[in-house]
Amino acid sequence: MKVGVLGIGKTPHKIQHEKSLKDLAVEAGRKAMNDAGVSPQDIQMLYVGNVGSVGFNYENSTGLMVAHHLGVVPAGAVRVEAACGTGAWALHLGCVAIASGLYDTVMVLGCEKMNDLATVEGTSIIAQAADSKEEYFSGLTFPSGTALTARKYMQTYGVTEEDLAHTSVKNHYYGARNPSAHLRFECTVEEVMKSAKVADPLKLYEVCPMTDAASALVLCRPEILESQPNRPQVFVTATSMASGTWYQATDTLDDGYNLFAGPAARAYEMAGVTASDIDVAEIYNSFAIQEPLGIEGLGFAKRGDGWKGAKDGSTWLDGKVAVNPSGGLLCKGHPLGATGATQAVDVIEQLRGVAPEGTQRKDAAIGISACRGGPGSVGAIHIYQREG
């Protein structure tokens, strides 16, 4: 598979009380179109990833709303939703649309406006991405559900909270250097350990903030991009999706591993690369524990060792593979529907060589993004390659 990346754009990732959901979507969409050198009427199909506008903003039909305000009417537009994997699912559909030969140029856009409500309301809305009426009736939330996974990981592999804290230290080192990140400060292991408890054993610096943001990509047939050699020649070369359990109580560590390992194996085969070829990876980490799980699922470390790279340096910028040089969701925040698209934009910036100073992987040519959603419900892998 080969799909051209004609343009990318993203809004700052932060609390933006002055902007509405549609403001954010229009801003990211226009940036992507400007970057691509296309007009709204060149877009033949629009895929809008959004998780919770019904709850967060009391508005629905997000795909149609964005189509109207972005000016892509009368092209088709649809909203895509798959929990925290939403943005990556929109990207998958955009890739399929181009690869099928049905469309020449499409737009993928992810957006979420989370800060119109208080944290307690937002937490309740986010919990609806799991079975909030059955399993989460027990008082669970997404942070506490993931905390159970963290403790299980610690029990199984003999890992301590201090060991896991290195992941936050690494992410915050790079987040502090990413101008579009929500949280921009460095921290130490001691500061992670002392940060407020959110859901034991997860602490504040191991949890992403709620963020307002949108990100967009203009995708095209590869011939269109190749005919414009002055543009960065970056292509999506694999897209692979999976589903898994919708419950924490049935989510064993094996489930979490398979959620990435299955689609990653298919993606590597599709792109004709292996895990050791990857220069840069954006791995979903709304909670710090998910980064080592992702590292293992993608084959960068054996099971139980995924946390070590943040401590020994092998997942830092100059390590074997740069993992989350953007600062990850821990620093960028996790605007639910935007996140998968933001991960793609960040990897593509790396392959274009335009990542923020202090976060650019030298000579990055092959990248991967791994997004997940639900208790263990969505796995989404994309591989990107630069030519020339």
Added chain:
Amino acid sequence: MTVSAIEFSRLGPPKLHLFAMKCETCQALSPWWERSHCYKCGGDTLTESELAGTGEITNYTVVYYPPREYVGQEPYVVGHIMMDEGVTLPAPVMGVDPDAVEVGTRVAATLRRMKLGHEGDIYYSYKFVVDDDPAPRKKAPAATRSAVRKPAARKAATPTP
């Protein structure tokens, strides 16, 4: 989580007496919500199987930032309870110090007030308390459906969270 009183008339029963779903194909037990499909073997016929109400904490977390309807109860402990029959259920664990929860602790189910609904209605559900009688036991086959065993040494069904 927002549940209307009408909806809770459907969702309520599994919270008021303890049962698991048993797969007719592989005999494995799953939590009560797995009514249609066995996640372990793919079997599509599952039947209710009563639980004695005792088990062991195998995993836990402490919730400091609760969803709306649980505000005021934090910090509270939610455990994964491995029931003696061999199925893991998520449930609040009461009467334990959040800083001193121990995996391996024996617990028993008790009926408690869970939360206030958005219509002012009160939801009850089983929670777990430390078991004073630590011998594992299983439900006798002829047991009645009332199911939730109340620990003798504690006040039963006290409507406090």
